[in-house]
Amino acid sequence: MTGDSTSNEPASGSTLVHPGERLSAEEGARAGHGVRLIDGTLVAMKTGNMQKHGNTVTIEPLSSRYVPRASDLIVGYIEGMTNNIWFVDIGAAFNAILPMSLAPWKVEFGAVRQHLGIGDAILCRVQEVDETHSSVVTMKGMGLRKLKSGFIEEIPPHIIGKVVGKGGGMLQQLKSLGQSRMIIGQNGRVWIDGDQSGMSEVREAMDVIRETAHLPGLNERIAALATE
Amino acid sequence: MAIPIVPTLLRENLAALASEDSRIDGRGRFEGRNLEIEVGCLANAEGSCRVRMGDTIVLVGVKFQTMTPYPDRPTQGGLMTSAEVRPVCGPNWEPGPPSAESIELGRVVDRGIRESGCLNMDDLCILPGEKAWQVIVDLFAVSDDGNLFDAFALAAIAALSNATVPAERFDVGEDYPLPLTGTPMMASYHKVGGRFVYDASKREELGGDERIHITLGDEGHVHSLQKGLRGVFTAAEFTEIMDQAQKRCAELRDIVAQLE
Amino acid sequence: MGGYGDVQCIDENGIRLDGRTAEQMREVEIECGVIPVADGSARVKWGKNEVIAAVYGPMEAHPRKIQRQDRAILDVRYNMAPFSTTDRIRPGFNRRSREISKVTADALESVVDLELYPRSKIRVEIEIICAEAGTRCAGITAASMALADAGIPMSDMVVSVASGKVHDIVVCDLNKEEDNYGEADLPMGILPMTGELVFLQMDGDLSMEQFQEAWDYNMQSALEVHAVMVDALKRRYGGEV
Numbered sequence: 227m228t229g230d231s232t233s234n235e236p237a238s239g240s241t242l243v244h245p246g247e248r249l250s251a252e253e254g255a256r257a258g259h260g261v262r263l264i265d266g267t268l269v270a271m272k273t274g275n276m277q278k279h280g281n282t283v284t285i286e287p288l289s290s291r292y293v294p295r296a297s298d299l300i301v302g303y304i305e306g307m308t309n310n311i312w313f314v315d316i317g318a319a320f321n322a323i324l325p326m327s328l329a330p331w332k333v334e335f336g337a338v339r340q341h342l343g344i345g346d347a348i349l350c351r352v353q354e355v356d357e358t359h360s361s362v363v364t365m366k367g368m369g370l371r372k373l374k375s376g377f378i379e380e381i382p383p384h385i386i387g388k389v390v391g392k393g394g395g396m397l398q399q400l401k402s403l404g405q406s407r408m409i410i411g412q413n414g415r416v417w418i419d420g421d422q423s424g425m426s427e428v429r430e431a432m433d434v435i436r437e438t439a440h441l442p443g444l445n446e447r448i449a450a451l452a453t454e
Numbered sequence: 455m456a457i458p459i460v461p462t463l464l465r466e467n468l469a470a471l472a473s474e475d476s477r478i479d480g481r482g483r484f485e486g487r488n489l490e491i492e493v494g495c496l497a498n499a500e501g502s503c504r505v506r507m508g509d510t511i512v513l514v515g516v517k518f519q520t521m522t523p524y525p526d527r528p529t530q531g532g533l534m535t536s537a538e539v540r541p542v543c544g545p546n547w548e549p550g551p552p553s554a555e556s557i558e559l560g561r562v563v564d565r566g567i568r569e570s571g572c573l574n575m576d577d578l579c580i581l582p583g584e585k586a587w588q589v590i591v592d593l594f595a596v597s598d599d600g601n602l603f604d605a606f607a608l609a610a611i612a613a614l615s616n617a618t619v620p621a622e623r624f625d626v627g628e629d630y631p632l633p634l635t636g637t638p639m640m641a642s643y644h645k646v647g648g649r650f651v652y653d654a655s656k657r658e659e660l661g662g663d664e665r666i667h668i669t670l671g672d673e674g675h676v677h678s679l680q681k682g683l684r685g686v687f688t689a690a691e692f693t694e695i696m697d698q699a700q701k702r703c704a705e706l707r708d709i710v711a712q713l714e
Numbered sequence: 715m716g717g718y719g720d721v722q723c724i725d726e727n728g729i730r731l732d733g734r735t736a737e738q739m740r741e742v743e744i745e746c747g748v749i750p751v752a753d754g755s756a757r758v759k760w761g762k763n764e765v766i767a768a769v770y771g772p773m774e775a776h777p778r779k780i781q782r783q784d785r786a787i788l789d790v791r792y793n794m795a796p797f798s799t800t801d802r803i804r805p806g807f808n809r810r811s812r813e814i815s816k817v818t819a820d821a822l823e824s825v826v827d828l829e830l831y832p833r834s835k836i837r838v839e840i841e842i843i844c845a846e847a848g849t850r851c852a853g854i855t856a857a858s859m860a861l862a863d864a865g866i867p868m869s870d871m872v873v874s875v876a877s878g879k880v881h882d883i884v885v886c887d888l889n890k891e892e893d894n895y896g897e898a899d900l901p902m903g904i905l906p907m908t909g910e911l912v913f914l915q916m917d918g919d920l921s922m923e924q925f926q927e928a929w930d931y932n933m934q935s936a937l938e939v940h941a942v943m944v945d946a947l948k949r950r951y952g953g954e955v
Contacts, residue, residue, distance in 0.1 A: 242952045244944050245825075245862050246870030246907040260867065269907075271827060271867040273947055288951050289754060289865030291772060305459050315459065319772040319834040345462040358783070358832045377467045422474050430480070440951060497762055497844050499797040509750035513843065515797025538805055541791060542768045542839035544751055592796040592805075594841075596766065597749045623800075656751075 241277070243270040249283055260285030275440070288440055290384040292318045292413040294361040298352040301378055301415035302363060304344055309336045314348070317380070317413045320360050328353065328364035330371065347373040349409060349417065376407070376419030379432050383414040385439040389432075396448065403452050404428035427451070458546050464661040465647075472647030478657055479508075484698050486653040491608070493616040493713050501617025501632065505609040508655060509599035514591060514609035516617040516632075520580065520624060521588040531578025531586035535564035535593065537606065543595040560593060562680045563607050563640070566669030567591070570638035570677040573614065577633045580626050587619065589632070600656040603667050607640035612710050637710055638677050639703035640669045643695040645685055650695050652702065666692070668699040672707065718895045723880035730880075732761070732889050739875070739887045739935045744856075744946040746863040754864020756946070758856040761889060762846035767856035768839045769864040775835035786831035790819040792853050794842040814850045815840075821854055821874070821903040821913035827867040836866060847893040848876050851901050854913060859943055863950070869905075871943055872912055873936040876901035877928040884924050886931035900925070902932045906940035909933060 243249065249261065249268040257263045260272045261283050270276065274285040294300070294316060302314035302322065310326040310333075324342075326333045331341050342348065349370050350363040365371070381389060389410055390397045401408050404427050406420025418428050431451050438444060471477055481487070487508030496502035501516030523530055537560030541547035567573060578587040591613065593606045617632040644654035646662040654662060664685030669678040681687075724730050734740070740761030749755035752768035775781040775789075792814040796803050822838065838860065840853040851874035858872040878888045879898040888899060898920045903913025920928060 242948060244871065244947050245868040246905065248907070262869070264869070269869065271869065272865050273862045273951065274865065287865045289863065291753070291865075303459055303461050319831055320774050343462070345460050345464075347461055347463050359834075373463065375463070375466070377463060378461065422470060422476065426476065426480060429478075496797055497764075497846075498800055502797065511749070513795070513797075515795070517797055517802040519802060536796070536805065538796070540793065540839070540841065541770075541837065542749070542752075542766065542841050545753075545770045545773075547837075590796070590802055592802075594795050594797075594843075596841075597751050599751055 241275045242273075243276045243285060244273055245271060249276060254281060256282045258282040258284035260287060287384045290382050292316065292383045293359065294318050294322065294352045294355050294413070296352050296354050298412035299409075300350060300352060300363070300413040301373070301409075301411035301417055302348050302350055302413075304342050304346045304348065306344060307338045307342070310338065312338060312342055314350070314363055316361070316363070317415060318359065318361070320358075322352070322361040322363045324348075324350065324363050324365065328362070328366055330365045342372060347378060347417075349373055349411075373417055376417055377425060379416045379418065379429065381414045381416060381432065381436055383412065385435065386410060386412065386414060388439045388444055389416065389435055391445070396445065399448055399452060400428055400431055403431055403448075458660065460660055464657065468647035468658065468661045470647070472649050477646075477651060479655060483649070484652040484702070486702070487655070489709070491612060491709065491713065493612050499613075500620050501613045501615075503609040503613035503616065505605045505612070507601060507605050507653060509597055510601055510605050511596040512602065512605040512609050513594045513596060514606065514613040515594070516613045517590045517592065518620055518624075519588045519590060520585050523579070523583060523586045527575070528583040529579040529586070530575035531580075532575070532588040533564070533568060533573055533591070534588060535560050535567065535591045535610070537563065537593040537595075539595045539598070539602065543598040558680075558682065559602055559606060562603060562667055562678070563593060563610055564591075565678040565680075566607055566638050566640050566667075567610060567614070570636055570669065570671045572611075572634050572636040572638055572671075574633065574635065585626070589614075589617075598656065600654050600659045601642055601644075603642045603665075604640055604653060607669065608706060608710070611637050611639065612713060615710060616713070636672045637707050638669050638671050639706045639710075640667055641699040641702045641706075642667045643698070645687065650687075650691060652695075652698060666695060668696065668703075670699060670703040674700050674704075718881075721891055721895050723892050723895060724883055724885065728883075730885065730889070731891055736883055736885045737931060737934075739938060740889065742939055742942050744859060744942050746859055746946050746950050752860070752864075754860045754862070754866070756856050756859035756863055758852050758859065760848065760852040760855075761887075762844060763842070763849055763852045764844040765849065765852045765856045766841050766843060767853070767860040769836065769857075769860045769866065770839070771836040772831040772834040772866075773837070775833060780835070781833045784832055785828035786826075786834045786836055787828070788819045788823050788826065788838055789835045790815045790822070790838040790840065790857070792818055792840045792842075792850070794845060794849070798842045798845045814853065817913060817915070818850070818854050818857060821872060822857060822861065824912040825858075825868045825870050825872060825905065826861065827869070830867060836861075847888050847890040848901070851875050851903075854903055855939060855943075859946065862943070862947060870907045870910075871905075871940065872903050873906055873939045873943070874901060874903040874913055875932050875935040875939065877931040877935075879918065879920060879924060879928070884920075884927040884931065887935055898924070898928070900928045900932065902929070902936075904933060904936035906936050
């Protein structure tokens with residue numbers, strides 16, 4: 227039989243856990259994201275790396291889908307419209323809506339198409355999310371706008387932290403690598419604007435991040451790209 | 455398949471990349487993605503092949519059934535090519551009958567094989583007027599990251615060249631290799647950012663325009679052509695990709711020959 | 715479950731047609747992340763079976779009428795590829811596949827944390843590439859693995875296996891001849907961490923003692939396969955640089 231491990235304990239050094247795995251924890255440990263308390267035992271609910279923050283045990287996922295939260299800064303694509311609202315693909319389970327009243331321009335009823343058409347990209351903020359995860363987004367706010375140039379890369383939302391890095395360090399490295407402006411949407415869409423040669427450098431770096439974010443030594447790998 | 459939205463910026467990105475002779479994944483204009491090919495991978499098929507081009511993965515199975523020959527062609531068998539682009543291979547799918555795209559896929563691959571004459575229908579005769587072989591080529595998409603046409607065409611020919619006629623199971627003699635004369639090869643070119651490129655990835659297909667599929671035989675003869683989707687091209691553009699196709703098809707033919 | 719004809723599924727030394735003894739499972743190999751464009755995926759090779767599964771979502775559930783306000787639904791499709799069996803299968807609607815899709819969805823919905831995603835659906839696509847008895851079980855197992863690979867929250871993974879009876883002897887994990895000619899078939903869907911069940915079917919004739927034996931074989935097999943699943947996740951996500 228291939229994979230002859232009889233124990234369900236994670237290998238020493240690795241904190242990788244699987245759904246259903248019972249987690250060893252001290253007295254009074256609490257269930258955080260991805261963990262449930264079932265009959266007094268902490269149980270992992272997804273595949274990921276187990277982490278402890280004080281008393282709380284969480285699972286850092288290895289695969290994720292964006293779940294919108296109010297005030298998130300995100301990049302969306304216009305999917306459709308009616309006379310007074312736009313439907314925005316934000317990469318979540320549900321599309322968001324952008325009502326005419328929350329656009330940055332004065333929009334006439336029925337004239338929505340003049341401002342934003344299907345396929346246009348926008349930088350917007352989540353205004354509110356209801357209990358079924360449907361959201362409303364707004365473009366009223368500093369810096370929120372239609373993105374008219376540059377390109378957009380997608381990364382799984384759970385590695386956004388890695389793209390930003392401690393104190394924003396990784397983000398700075400990427401910006402200087404590509405000589406470009408970068409805005410990271412909480413929904414895993416990253417907007418990058420600069421010249422072509424810089425773009426391909428940044429794209430390469432993003433590939434490395436996407437594929438190896440879960441392994442240690444990410445900073446070194448990205449720094450190595452900069453010196454090439 | 456449901457039609458995904460085409461981001462406006464994507465088309466601009468692709469045009470900018472094209473003007474600098476670049477592509478989104480850093481490949482050369484006529485450079486294909488990493489190619490993996492394996493034959494004999496399906497235990498219950500009489501011939502089979504798995505092809506991976508970048509992140510596009512397909513399986514092709516060749517199976518045999520017996521048929522009654524048509525009265526006007528008593529010594530001929532048949533060939534049927536069926537493409538299944540099932541929801542497993544991508545996020546954009548809607549329930550319903552086979553899409554126009556998957557039907558086109560099957561028919562274009564079929565024509566490439568049929569028109570080359572590499573499979574002689576008279577070779578499929580079992581008993582004249584009574585029984586003949588029907589060769590069924592099933593094209594199955596596992597992961598669609600663009601250019602299913604070339605992946606299917608390549609896998610189909612490799613699977614046919616690897617196929618054994620199951621005469622024993624049907625009690626009509628001994629098993630023998632399916633006779634194939636020639637290896638037609640397909641090369642597909644997609645207009646991306648205003649110019650034709652080879653082996654488009656999904657994002658390039660999404661932001662691109664028309665596509666042209668060229669099937670060439672062993673001597674470089676043209677056996678089938680198909681232009682799909684919306685767009686206009688010039689004779690000069692066509693000549694350029696035809697030259698490229700001659701080179702690429704010869705390369706692919708060598709790769710398949712080495713699989714034996 | 716017809717007569718055996720000339721087929722001797724297990725000989726006087728207790729050796730089955732594929733060389734196994736009564737209590738042995740078939741060889742199982744699992745790999746995840748095999749479909750690059752999917753949110754999660756897995757390939758299970760179980761004896762001569764080969765099954766792939768892909769997961770997409772969660773996403774909005776369309777059409778409206780299939781949505782549930784309080785939770786997500788699993789939209790499961792089980793399908794056998796035309797070249798998966800000795801006789802080619804004509805593509806198109808198939809009642810057996812439809813039934814298996816439904817029991818698979820019922821099994822998996824019992825462990826997935828659906829309340830986290832109201833009004834949405836999670837697509838689960840199961841494709842049998844090569845079939846040799848126990849495809850519904852391999853399918854459920856592959857689907858469970860693909861869900862874990864996609865990071866969908868679940869209280870446990872699901873292992874499904876079918877034991878049965880041939881020549882009045884209870885055997886573990888039926889192969890093709892045993893499934894065709896045998897006297898009983900007991901497929902189960904088991905949660906390895908607790909031994910609870912999410913899927914159960916049975917056909918044939920088993921005494922209470924034989925039933926317990928087949929049940930125990932399935933439980934033991936579930937633990938073995940679970941170890942293979944955990945190892946597959948480790949190989950995908952726990953690697954060295």
